[in-house]
Amino acid sequence: MTMPVAKPGIMSIKPYVGGESGIEGRQDVIKLSSNEGAYGPSPLAQEAYIKAAADLHRYPDGAAAELRRTIGEIHGLNPGQIVCGSGSDELISLLCSAYAGEGDEVLYSQYGFLMYPISAKAAGATPVAAPESNLTTDVDALLAAVTERTRLLFVANPNNPTGTYLPASEMARLRDHLRADILLVIDSAYAEYVTKQDYEAGIELVDAGENVIMTRTFSKIHGLGGVRLGWAYGPENVIDVLNRARGPFNVNAAALNAGVAAIRDQAFTRHCRDENLRILTWTDHQLRDLGLDVTASVGNFLLVCFANDSTRSAVAADEFLRENGIIVRSVASYGLPDCLRITIGTEPEMRRVVDVLSRFMGKNSA
Template sequence: MSLQPRPGILDIKPYKPGAADAPGIANPVKLSSNENPLGCSPKAAEAFKSASAKLNLYPDGGATKLREAIAKANDLDASRIVCGTGSDELLQLLGRAYLAPGDKVVQSQYGFLVYRLVAMQSGAEFISAPETDYTANVDAILEAAGDDARIVFLANPNNPTGTYISHDEIRRLREGLHATTMLVVDEAYAEYVDEPDYQTAFDLADEYDNLVVTRTFSKIHGLAAVRLGWAYADAAIIDVLNRVRGPFNVNLPAIEAGIAAINDVGFQQRSADENRQGLAYLRQQLAGMGLEVTPSVGNFVLVHFSQTPGKTAVDADAFLTKRGLIVRPVAAYGLPDALRITIGLEDQNRQIADALREFLAA
């Protein structure tokens, strides 16, 4: 073919989402994508349905009412919020706006795969800093970043490990990075965390003009299907993102559902409570079987398997799939001996535990 894309584009392996089907199983239990097992807020669902009466209209290009609702719920400045088609789009926009071929991008060793895609799409150099016990190591990130990193991506909590670093460590990271390095703190799972030393980085985005915080409606709000996310940063960064995003990048039903979701605090609390109980149960059950489970504060667990033939992560995944239980292999993250399992409803968690107990005993 005579027409070729920019160098490096064909080296990109497209992001592969969690599987949704199990061959021969009519209604499998999907625990592969960290979705909210409670669904979404009934108020959000009703708002989405009501929006169907206005599908002939363009949405508000600035998502003004949604930004105002987000700002009120989090005590933030609405003018310093930008909304996107999932937080994924906002990560892509940061790459489009701030990365050039040859720039350096750094993440922790087992960081979210999309960060690598953002770097490769821009022709940037990508470096993964070693982790300690599957947890981001600030010193290692600082060493990898040096004085010339353009962007450092940090998921806190991290996907797929479920680990986090404290607010003090986030501050130490920001203060240790060069002033020309942007720090992007991806807080997709922040609403699930119940740890005394965890704190959102919103205050650091107020303090530093080179720190961005991203959030999503896909997890605790249960709105993964509508693709909705947002970012909070210094006004200058938000101005840049508004210049490179599409003029109507967030659709009207998503805006309406998002406003209802952010205001339904009761649903968010129920989701967090359900997850807390399920997380504790699954960690206790799996550890009791002798499986290594990385301590998680998200809505999933990372479970490690042996390399013994017949008892590997690949074997476990196949065993679960045959029983209609779909989980997430994470070899693409450099974790070939592990599976990521989303916390489901009580019965679903019990099914996973029972199936893995049977697998290990076979």
């Protein structure tokens, strides 16, 4: 042994690559690669963030008491069952390291968020992907993939990058048939965008038992991806575990301040949701009219699939969009090489996307 060596699982991780944010030599870039909120953070959250500056010599409140109280008030939840994290990514990672290790399996859905297998491997566990049907989480396939080694099951609802979701009845069926010692993690990062009547973010399932936890983020509709802030709502026993495993000051002071103001600004959140739905619906129709294969989405992004030939492929479309100053997300790393994920931006941004893709498809622009 001549040098320090990491645990075996670590070197099998393919590092997560975030959405790109710039194109060299261009100033007028439209960034639609990371599902960030199209309208930025609420002005009230910006103000609260700036206010934190004068007290930055102080450690933050390690208990995130005010933020948990505010989340509890807005969502009607017991703050004692909430834990905050530096992005929901941190909570996903903590759950994996606390509940799974060498010899254990972490189950997720085929096109599930990449941080599930990454965090599972980092914890020394084995990620196991269950197949999807029509780019949608398949409850029966997940249940069939459960083994005696399964410790955790991650379901993003709605899922990224597909944008599809499972109705409350399917999520309840999944929980009902899951062994009681397996922790079901419902990742509801995009919950605020969903307007479907049969959708439920996970609160009801958390309340119904001891083995379900829901994670949420401030990075999407609240437009606070830059401060890294997420939260989880779960049974007291699971929250206790997370509080033991997390760092004592895992959420910074500016994030705590901004988060409280952001979640209180419900008018801004509603505006973002309504605008997203209007522009998502418009973009979906326009892209289908161009002959593109669009997966119906309930989030703030669309999965768009292209022909498997060299002229109109996803790679060619990605290149053409870039040449025109638009950055979207290749999802080849998710096993979807013929598709691109396009975040729903503002109306002018999406008009430009449709215009560029119309030209790419050899059609007159919209």
